Amino acid sequence: MATSPALMTYTFTQEQHGHLVPYIAALHASCITLDHMVGPFLPPLTNEKLLPWWKERIAESAKGTRIIVLLLPETAPGKKAMGTDLRGLAMLKLSETETGSFRGHIDAVLVDRRHRRQGGARSLVAALEYEAAKKGRSLLLVDTETNSIAETAFKNLGYIEIGKVPHFSRGLSNGKKGETFFYKEFLPSSS
Numbered sequence: 001m002a003t004s005p006a007l008m009t010y011t012f013t014q015e016q017h018g019h020l021v022p023y024i025a026a027l028h029a030s031c032i033t034l035d036h037m038v039g040p041f042l043p044p045l046t047n048e049k050l051l052p053w054w055k056e057r058i059a060e061s062a063k064g065t066r067i068i069v070l071l072l073p074e075t076a077p078g079k080k081a082m083g084t085d086l087r088g089l090a091m092l093k094l095s096e097t098e099t100g101s102f103r104g105h106i107d108a109v110l111v112d113r114r115h116r117r118q119g120g121a122r123s124l125v126a127a128l129e130y131e132a133a134k135k136g137r138s139l140l141l142v143d144t145e146t147n148s149i150a151e152t153a154f155k156n157l158g159y160i161e162i163g164k165v166p167h168f169s170r171g172l173s174n175g176k177k178g179e180t181f182f183y184k185e186f187l188p189s190s191s
Helices: 013-031 047-063 120-134 150-158
Strands: 005-012 065-073 086-093 103-111 137-146 160-170 176-185
Touching: 005 120, 013 047, 013 065, 013 086, 013 103, 047 065, 065 120, 086 120, 103 120, 120 137, 120 150, 137 150, 150 176
Parallel strands: 103 137
Antiparallel strands: 005 065, 065 086, 086 103, 137 176, 160 176
């Protein structure tokens, strides 16, 4: 019996991971379409909607105002991941204001359906927290759909609930869904 390679988190770089953008968009689309996740778009989803949006996120990453972390099988040094290797991703938007220079907002944690319940989301959030601390961030915010798996997951990861807003986002069936808001404080890295 062959063992699967260990899953690792990698901070997105254009050079190493730019070729994965269509697969990233496809993962995002599957979470919206199959899981009915509330996202920036409603179906029908097309590359014309998703790819420009993701290219903007990638540009923010290159500018240093966003952190994108990928969940991939461990690869040999210098070897690029294949599109089918993408297991998940998470994003953190860094506040660009002087008064909020210690904050970040987790705005996506996506795990491929075939690879859930294996600790991937926990690894992705831990990687975001580590990267945020390296950039001097000591307060992270996140919001999730109320009564979702994500809401439970962030509670289990030590995030503190601030409150709920009913009818916050439009869902697939034109109904509105509630949103739960959380925060977590920690010490920034001294390195």
